[in-house]
Amino acid sequence: MTIGTLVFMLTVWVVVTATALWSILRILSK
């Protein structure tokens, strides 16, 4: 796996995971 592909994959993972966690936590905190 090239560095470029790895960085791309990890970026997508982080963004998608963070968005899901942020939205769920926002709901649970209300």
Added chain:
Amino acid sequence: MGQIAMSFGPQQYPVGRILSPDSNVHLSRSTANGPRLKPSEQWGSRFGLVMAMAGNAIGLGNFLRFPRLAAEHGGGAFLIPYFIALLLLGIPLMWVEWTMGRHGGQFGHHSTPGMFMRMTGSRWGKLIGSLGISLPILFVVFYTYIESWTLAYAFYSITGAYTTEAANLATSEPMMHTRQFLHDYQGVTPEGERVYFQSLRPAITFWLIAVGLNCWIISRGVSAGIEKLAKIAMPLLFLFAIVLAIRVLCTGTPDPSLPDRSAWAGLNFVWEPNFTALAHFDVWLAAAGQIFFTLSIGTGSIQCYASYLKRDDDCAMTGFATAATNEFAEVVLGGTIAIPLAVSSFGLAATQIIASQGSFDLGFVAMPLAFEDLPLGWLFATLWFSLLFFAGITSSVGLCMPLAAFLHEAYGIGQKGSAAICGVIMLVLGLPLVLFLGHGYLDQYDFWVGTFGLALFAFLELICFGWIFGRKQMWTELQRGAELKIPRVFYYIIRYIAPAYLLVLLVGWTWESVGKEILLEGAPVADHPYLWLSRGTIAGVVVLLGLLVFLWSSKNPIENEPARGEV
């Protein structure tokens, strides 16, 4: 609740907001059988609601269809049209369906016929809305059967029934025996050539268990049934998926003499961008299709779930959270399990062939064998098929709910009765599917219901909500109680871009399917009666439920509904 302890006749409709404009109490409307007024159900908690909605969205496609499509259509580059479709089609439609559901629920409507009539101010709206009960029940007919395979395979993973040790086939083709096992189980293998199962009895037994479980959950209602299921099944699903993803990433290179056979090579296969693929229309079509299916859009189930919200409950943030949770399950977890494990076991070339043969081959033929290579493989295989079963059942109960809710709302049939009717429909319509699977029966359902029908219904939703309901009402209703500010650009996306996008999808899919699915080119002539039986069944259910809606419509004339401006 005391304020609603009054009676009124069937013609004294309206209820809900007109009767009690600022009340958060939901009312169940009068029925054809006479007055019927009782508080309708509500979700027990927002967490339960989000879990139920996420359960509805997260299905078999997240773990089987997405990684296969991504690997087939440009790897990482596939995510570009995928996320564009999420932004222009998935999230707007998610908000539209949530808002439609909440709006309808204020008038005691928990299924789309009533919701569409409210929005359009016309009896014809109710008939269009009837698709929102016929399509999901048709969908669940074949979905429940596939769901029962996952339950069976979870069982057989524990007993080791399909393992190489259990196989007595002398073959050099590694996946031969798992394919034989699947085809024998499905009854697709001709009689006389069967090895593992001589009859359909095991398949029918697991199918009956799956249908029974679905009916039992629906009969318990929204809070005690669906929400409780989601609160148990969804955390388990995520736990199993995370355990499996970590295990797959830790497989390394099982055979050092074959360095290409590793999970990282599999991840590379899924993620390495091939930008030339973006020049192909079918890649954009596949990406938009995946977004459409993965979010359970166009099934009427989101509206049904959202109809149990209170008037000022948030739709924007909760709808967004549902989509985001689904994407986590699909892109992060779904992309990390099946294809990478298949590559580590069989190599890249073999995995490409498996992927091209479809999701079932990946999930039920390749994965059992791949897990066998791991220490405690039976345990991981059990986790895999259990997570697929949880993903399936949390979706299938959502697909049954629109019809159950309609029967309750329109004909006063109780929860247990509605669940029983759904069960009978699943059994009666599902039996030919079980018996004639090898004759292409499932493919007709998949195209007419799971592809064309859902996209058509979603298109009609957008037209009704974005154009007929009224642009000001539409935007006001979307933003009511919103805990997330919806950018103004979505006003234009909902009215113009998303309908155009769906129209292109509909035309594209029709064009792609003209030969095989519509004109039945390539299908053996001997299979034509089965394929026409499948089409006739689909058409019959759509017409029959349309008639039921029409009869209800006649007893509850639109003139007795509040005018559009009043709501």
